Amino acid sequence: TDTTRHADVLLPAAAWGEKDGTVTNSERRISRQRPFRRPPGEAWPDWRIVAEVARRMGHGDAFAFASPAAVFRDHAALSAFENDGGRAFDLGGLGGIDDISYDRLAPVHWPIRDDGDGRMFADRRFFTSDGRARFVATPAAAAPAPQPEFPLVLNTGRARDHWHTMTRTGSSPRLSGHAPEPYAEIHPRDAEARGIAAATLVEVRSPLGRIVGRAWINEGQRAGSVFVPMHWTDQYAGAGRVDALVEARADPVSGQPALKSTLVEVRPFAAAWHGFAVLRDLPESIAADYWALACAVDGWRLELAGVRAPDDWTAWARSLVPTAGEGDILAYHDAATDRHRFAVFDGDRLVGAIFVSREPPTLGRAFLAEGLSAAYVLPADRLRLLA
Incomplete structure (x- = not known):
C-alpha cells in the first residue's frame, strides 16, 4: 500500500473474517465478531501483534494477554477507571466478564455500568463539570471564492x-x-x-x-x-x-x-495514444503518463494513455508482461491508423493482451479479461484475439 512502503518492518495481520473480538457500530452497540477462517501462514490478530512487540520491548507484564476476552476485560475495566460519570464511554459492568460469558455476549449498548442501563442522558445530566449541556459556537470560515485560474x-x-x-x-x-x-x-x-x-x-x-x-x-x-x-x-x-x-x-x-x-x-488531457491491456501478473513498472489498474478474475485490467509514443512499441509491450521474454508473442501493427496489438502466451495460457490506438480502444473489456482464464491451443484462437 502507499503506507507500507514507508515501513521498515511489515507484520502479517489477520483480516476481517479471521478476527475474534468485538465491533461497535455508530449507535454504540457492541457485538461479538467471530472468525469464519483461520489466519493464513504467520498472520496474527492485531492484539497479539501489539502484545508480542510490547513483550520484546520489555513490557510483557503489562501486555500478558492470553485471549481476546482478556483484552476486552482490560479495556472494559480501563473505561471505568476514575470515571465517576464524567465520561460517556463506560464498560465497567463488563470488566469482570468470564471467557464463557464473553464468547456468548449478545449485542449490547454502552454505557454498561454496574448501577445503570445503556441509556444516555436519562437523568438529564451531560458529561460536563456541572452536568449541564454546553453549546459550542463554531463560526464557519468563508468558502474560498472561485478564481479565474481555478473556477x-x-x-x-x-x-x-x-x-x-x-x-x-x-x-x-x-x-x-x-x-x-x-x-x-x-x-x-x-x-x-x-x-x-x-x-x-x-x-x-x-x-x-x-x-x-x-x-x-x-x-x-x-x-x-x-x-x-x-x-x-x-x-x-x-x-x-x-x-x-x-x-x-x-x-x-x-x-x-x-x-x-x-x-x-x-x-x-492531451493524450497522443490510448491503450488497454489484460495481464496475468502485475508489471514491475508501467511506462505511461496515465494508467489505472482494476482487478480481474485471473489477473488485471489496465487502462493506459501517453502524451508521446514509445520509440519501440514491441519493446514497450514486453515491459508490461513479466514473462514476455519466455513466452510466445503475437504482434499486429497498422502504420496507417497507428494501431498496435499484442498477445503473449505461456504455453496455451494467455498472460497478456495489449491494444493501443490514437483514440481509446473500443473493446469488450470484460470479454478480454475472461480470456485470462481460457486455454488457447489452436493458432486461429490466438489470432482471433488480435482481430
Missing part, C-alpha cells in the same frame, strides 16, 4: 462499490468492475465550456497538484463543482490520488480536513 469547487467522497483506499474492495473483480479507473464527474455545461467529451481523459489541477481521470458528464452534478472519488492510491493509478489536490487545512474545532472546498480547474 471550480472540488468535492470528494465515496464511489458506489469501494470503501477507503481499496485495500479490500480493490481485490474484488466484481466491485472493481463498476468504476475501474479514477474519474471526475462534471456538469454538462462546465464540460462543454472546456471542450470535454464524455469518457475522455481530463486533468484536474489545483494550486497544490494534479490528477488524471476519466470524465463522467452528469446532469446531476452541480454546475460549478466537480466530484472526484477518494479511493485510488499509487497502487492502482499513476496519477489518481485526490489528496494531491487538497490543502492540509483542518477545521479548528473538529479537525476535519477541508475535503469539500478546494478550488480546481479541469481540462482535457
Whole structure:
C-alpha cells in the first residue's frame, strides 16, 4: 500500500473474517465478531501483534494477554477507571466478564455500568463539570471564492462499490468492475465550456497538484463543482490520488480536513495514444503518463494513455508482461491508423493482451479479461484475439 512502503518492518495481520473480538457500530452497540477462517501462514490478530512487540520491548507484564476476552476485560475495566460519570464511554459492568460469558455476549449498548442501563442522558445530566449541556459556537470560515485560474469547487467522497483506499474492495473483480479507473464527474455545461467529451481523459489541477481521470458528464452534478472519488492510491493509478489536490487545512474545532472546498480547474488531457491491456501478473513498472489498474478474475485490467509514443512499441509491450521474454508473442501493427496489438502466451495460457490506438480502444473489456482464464491451443484462437 502507499503506507507500507514507508515501513521498515511489515507484520502479517489477520483480516476481517479471521478476527475474534468485538465491533461497535455508530449507535454504540457492541457485538461479538467471530472468525469464519483461520489466519493464513504467520498472520496474527492485531492484539497479539501489539502484545508480542510490547513483550520484546520489555513490557510483557503489562501486555500478558492470553485471549481476546482478556483484552476486552482490560479495556472494559480501563473505561471505568476514575470515571465517576464524567465520561460517556463506560464498560465497567463488563470488566469482570468470564471467557464463557464473553464468547456468548449478545449485542449490547454502552454505557454498561454496574448501577445503570445503556441509556444516555436519562437523568438529564451531560458529561460536563456541572452536568449541564454546553453549546459550542463554531463560526464557519468563508468558502474560498472561485478564481479565474481555478473556477471550480472540488468535492470528494465515496464511489458506489469501494470503501477507503481499496485495500479490500480493490481485490474484488466484481466491485472493481463498476468504476475501474479514477474519474471526475462534471456538469454538462462546465464540460462543454472546456471542450470535454464524455469518457475522455481530463486533468484536474489545483494550486497544490494534479490528477488524471476519466470524465463522467452528469446532469446531476452541480454546475460549478466537480466530484472526484477518494479511493485510488499509487497502487492502482499513476496519477489518481485526490489528496494531491487538497490543502492540509483542518477545521479548528473538529479537525476535519477541508475535503469539500478546494478550488480546481479541469481540462482535457492531451493524450497522443490510448491503450488497454489484460495481464496475468502485475508489471514491475508501467511506462505511461496515465494508467489505472482494476482487478480481474485471473489477473488485471489496465487502462493506459501517453502524451508521446514509445520509440519501440514491441519493446514497450514486453515491459508490461513479466514473462514476455519466455513466452510466445503475437504482434499486429497498422502504420496507417497507428494501431498496435499484442498477445503473449505461456504455453496455451494467455498472460497478456495489449491494444493501443490514437483514440481509446473500443473493446469488450470484460470479454478480454475472461480470456485470462481460457486455454488457447489452436493458432486461429490466438489470432482471433488480435482481430
